[in-house]
Amino acid sequence: MNQSDSINNIPKVYVPDQTEKNIYDFWKNGGYFKPSVKSTKKPFIIIMPPPNVTGELHMGHALTTALQDLMVRWRRMKGHPTLYLPGTDHAGIATQVVVERMLSKKNISRHTLGREAFVDEIWKWVRQYGDRIYNQLESLGASCDWERKSFTLDPDPSKAVRTTFVNLYNKGLIYRGERIVTWCPRCSTALSDLEINHKNKDSNLYFIKYKLSTTDDFITIATTRPETILADTGIAVNPEDERHQHLIGKQVNVPLTKRKISIIADDIVGMEFGTGILKVTPGHDPIDFEIGQRHNLKTINILDTSGLMNSNAQEYKGKDPQTVRSEIVQNLADLEQIEKIIPYNHSVGHCSRCDDVVEPIISKQWFVKMEPIAKPAIEAVKNKEIRIIPNHFSKIYFNWMSNIKDWCISRQLWWGHRIPVWYCSECDQLTIQITDPTNCHNCNSTSINQDPDVLDTWFSSALWPHSTLGWPEHTEDLDKFYPTSVLETGHDILFFWVARMIMMGIENTGTIPFDTVYLHGLVRDTKGIKMSKTKGNVTDPLDIVKTYGSDALRLSLTSGTSAGNDMRLNESRLQASRNFANKLWNAFRFVNSKIENNSVNYSNDIAKNLTHLEDRWILSRLQNTIENVNNLLETYQIGEAQKQIQDFFWSEYCDWYLEFVKLRKSSATPTLYHVLVANLKLLHPFAPFITETIWQILSKQMPSDETNDIPLIITEFPTKNSAFVDTKAENDISIIIEIIHTIRNLRSDLQIPHKSSLKANINIGTKNKLIDQEQNVIKSLSGLNEINISVEKTNIEKPPNQITLVLSNGTITIQFEQTVNLEKQYKKLGDELIKIDPHIHRLVRMIKDKSFINKAPEEVVIKTKDQLKNLENRKIRINNLIKNITI
RNA sequence: AUUUCUGUAGCUCAGUAGGUUAGAGCGUUGCCUUGACAUGGCAAAGGUCAUCAGUUCGAUUCUGAUCAGAAAUACCA
Incomplete structure (x- = not known):
């Protein structure tokens, strides 16, 4: 460091990275992040929404951490016992994909390893890299209580998960059913509705002719997915549709198969769309599934778990749906069963993880019945027990919560909380309990097998505010720190996290999990585009910390x-x-x-x-x-x-x-x-x-x-x-500042350097004593060498070497050593008059208006009158000056 | 399609009890190396608060419509 660059050896530029790490360790080792036990004030608790254990710090984390830590530090300094509890999420699909990718470099697939060995591999990975995100949070200054850090697969949260599952099952709120779920062939698992993104895609609408079984007539059906013909089990028309009345009850031959199916009437069928005739594929479409239920139609599944056609698809077996689509279209064309093909833009579901096209598929999954759980959660926000900031997100919350659908919670993955359900191969009954059973509850047989599926990761996140504090045990922490204070997260995660946390918190503990939800926006790039790895427009917060410092x-x-x-x-x-x-x-x-x-x-x-x-x-x-x-x-x-x-x-x-x-x-x-x-x-x-x-x-x-x-x-x-x-001091200083400001302004206008001294006559009426007392300050900051305080009227002659300027409460006359061209200054006075007049008119109008005087609050009336008086005085002073000017 | 949000200075954005001569940062212009700081100082320019109605004594602020942009949710086979 250059000696001349320092006062008392302190560098003149702040260099953050020399100190940040030391300061952080000082806090951490000093135990300052732990909740104080001395204070009797109300504790303040933020449970960190757990970042993905495989994740690396991005701007969203940086923002959320800055906000959470700010809230926590403020309350800590206000003397509240504060707890900022960090944690990570096992992130089912994401983590499994990361480790699978790593293994595939060694040409190992998870199937060759087997479930147990594969899960061991993931654990190895987590133990090695799982703390990375924590270290990154430290560099942002997060004042977390690291001794309480929690991972969703730790024993305590896992116990909370199982307890919740068993409780909900016993209350009839968890059930297993054959439903249409959305299946991602790439991840080969079912997904919940929230994990699907719909995108508009250009495709075709195929008009396909189905032959009636009894006559040689054809009917035409429009579809975007011809490959699902193989799973058709019915044809439906609207009962009101006069064009198709005669078809109801008849049978048609399913093209390319030997099956015959019936034509039924169902009012869900839109008469305007296509030909008004709908092919019903209960195995591969949610609406068709409902129709199938109503009319007892058969369900055919033509896809296997990797998204390829299965044996129900006959000769198309083993091929992917896209290929089959074009083959089927070709085959139908050969049979002259394609009437026409028109281009069609419609939206297609994509997996939010891997972006592959998802397929609706019938499958047996576990669901949570949401409506009864949602009710008290809606109520909690409605009656302001929970406040959402900003408030308008309450509307979005209500909207989603009151149209909520059952939540598919089973995932066909290996990494996660395995579903605590055991099937008995002898009596077929289920054993569902918190600890692993050895026998069937019903027949006592030992040949029981646990459900292979795991639970949706969000299931464990939903329990986070209480599971991290020890629930279901009655721990001291749970007693002291639950309900927590604020849940801070991005508004894009309102449904994934916040809503589910509120529902499960109330369900499990009878109490809301937090009283305030603070939602932040997204961090976008310079052009306003959402940052994403695929777009390559991400900024790494750690790079910024390095360049500008964590505080910046x-x-x-x-x-x-x-x-x-x-x-x-x-x-x-x-x-x-x-x-x-x-x-x-x-x-x-x-x-x-x-x-x-x-x-x-x-x-x-x-x-x-x-x-x-x-x-x-x-x-x-x-x-x-x-x-x-x-x-x-x-x-x-x-x-x-x-x-x-x-x-x-x-x-x-x-x-x-x-x-x-x-x-x-x-x-x-x-x-x-x-x-x-x-x-x-x-x-x-x-x-x-x-x-x-x-x-x-x-x-x-x-x-x-x-x-x-x-x-x-x-x-x-x-x-x-x-x-x-001290309002008097505030007023007085504002007068001093105005004087200094006026003189500096003049200097700047007239290009008079600060060094060259000026003399001033100030007349500010009742405040002349103040000027006298503060004249050294005024002189020093405005470069005056002499101040005269005059109680007399300022000289309004116009000698060429002086000018009088208007202040709020008086005037100031500046004398120059030499003659100066003051034209600009005089013009300025005129300009101000032009500006001031409309304001005066406005105020006069207000004062004259009886309804204003009667209806406006008194202080506003007084303020308005004062303003008017000041402006009028100012106008008079300006006019006096202008009158005496001859340019 | 439905819902929600946004529209304020050249740019990015504040403006939560309706009364301000409408603010900040960046950028722009002019001046200044003065012993805290040029990652700085001084001074200045720049806005009909998207448009139109309404409520009100008074609207950038409240209500409605319109236009423009964004997002979420749903989805017609």
Whole structure:
């Protein structure tokens, strides 16, 4: 480091990565992340929505962590026992795919390994890499209680899963049934509705002729999936449809097969679509399945678990549906059974994991009956027991919850919580219990086999707020920390997580899992496009941490945003945050240079020394900031809270206060220190590293005591002290600032350098005494060398070397050494008149309006009158000046 | 198709009890290396708050319609 670059050996640019790791370890090893046992205040708990154990940190994690950690740190500093409980999710499909891919490089498939060995392989992987995401969260400053970290497959959460399954089954809320589910051939498992994305695709609508069995007539049916003809078990028409009345009850031959099927009437059939005749394929379409149920139609399944045609598809067996489609179309064309083919755009379901086209397929799966569970969960939000922020997501929640469908929870995977159901091969009865049974409950036989399937990963996530705290056991943690406080996550995950957590929380514990849901928006790239690996537009948060520092990243993510809204992250935003951090750093350098090795402890009473106006002013402004910040954080207006802190710090403390006190020797130091420290505390939840770093250096400059011996992370968050509120000081300083501002403006307009001195006559009526007292400050910050205070009317002649400017409450006349061209200044006066007039008119109109006087609140009327008076006075002063000008 | 959200300065966005001469950051223009900081300072330009109605003494803010953009959910075979 260059010696000239430093005051007291502190580098003039803040370098984050030199300190962040040390600070984090200091907090972690000091046990500051653990819930305090001393406080009797209401605990504040955030259970981290568990990231995927195979996952790597992305911007979404960074945002969610910044917000969660901010909430946690704020409450911790407010003296609440806080628990931020981290965890990871086993992520069934995703993890299995990762490990399968790894094994395939060694030419091993999971089938050759077998289930047990394969699951062992995954565990090996998890043990090796599962902590990676945790380390990444640490670099963001997450103040989690790592000793309570939890993994969805740990024994306790697993027990919670089994207990829940058994309870729900016993209550009749879990059932096994043959349903149409959506099947992903690539992942070879059933999926829930939420795991499917619909995309519009260009395809064809095939008009196919079916021959009636008894006559030589044909009927024509429109379909997008001709390959499902092989699974047709009925034909349906609308009973109201006069065109097709005569067909009802007749039989047709299924093309390419020897089967004959009946024509039935069902009012679900749309008369406008196609020919108004629907082929019914109960095995491969949800609507057809319902029709099949109503009319007792047979169900034929033509697909196997890997999505290929099975033996029901006759000669097409073993081929994939797409191939079969074109073959069938060709075969039908050869038989002249294709009437026409028209291009058709329709939406097709895709697997949200692998993006393959999913197939509706009949299959036996486990379901949760949702309606009874959803009811109390809807009620909890309706009666405001749970508050969703921003509120408009409540509507989306209600909408989904009141149309909820049963949840398919079985997955044909090997990695996850295996379904706790055992089938008896002797009596066919099920044994369903929490611990592994050895015998059939019914016949006591030992030949029982566990269901091979595992549960949907979200099933365990749904239990997360209580399972991580020890449920179903009555643990101390559950007692102390449940229900939790806030669930913070992305709005895209409202249904996956939030809704299911609310339902299962109430179902299992009888209590809501959290009282507040805070939903954030998505982080988008510079162009506003959603970040995704496939698009290659992702920014790695760890790269940003390296370049700009963790605080800068956090500040960027939390600034200028409001809940629920998406945000764009770009370089200039990050730079601005880094610059802010650097500004803080340099203010600290300034203050530090004043207090180095001080023998007085400034953290004690500072009220004694408030003889200076600017001290009273900045402390008063600080109270205002503190009050606003607390209110804003209380109502989760996080971006606005941050803005208030940054504005106060930069625009008031740095731009004005620091400049004011440069004239003084040491009398300002206590206030200088006090306000800086208050800023550090206010900012700590937003930018934990730099604030703690500065505090550690600063607080050691003074004799130690109980207030400065403790780390910033657990110091008390500032609260408003009304004793420091001083509106008179605020008014006075605003007059001083206006004078300085006016003179600087003039200098800039006339290109008069700051160095060249000016003389001023100020007449500001009742405040002339103030000007007298503060003239040194005014001189220094505006470059005046002489101030005369005149009670007389300002000279309104127009000597060529002086000009009079208008202030809110008076005038200021500036004298130049030489003649200056003032044309521009006089024009400015005219411009202001033009601007001011409409305002005056507006205000006059309001005052004259009787209904305004009668109906508007009194303070608004008073304020309006004041405003008018001020503007009119100003207008008079401007007019006086203009009258005496001859250009 | 339904629902929801968004439309404020050149760009990105704040603006939660309806009363402000409508704000910030970035960018732009001019000036400045002054002992905290050029990742800085000083000064300035820039907006009919999408459009149109309504409610109100008063609307960027509330209501409705329209236009434009985004998202979610559902889906017709």
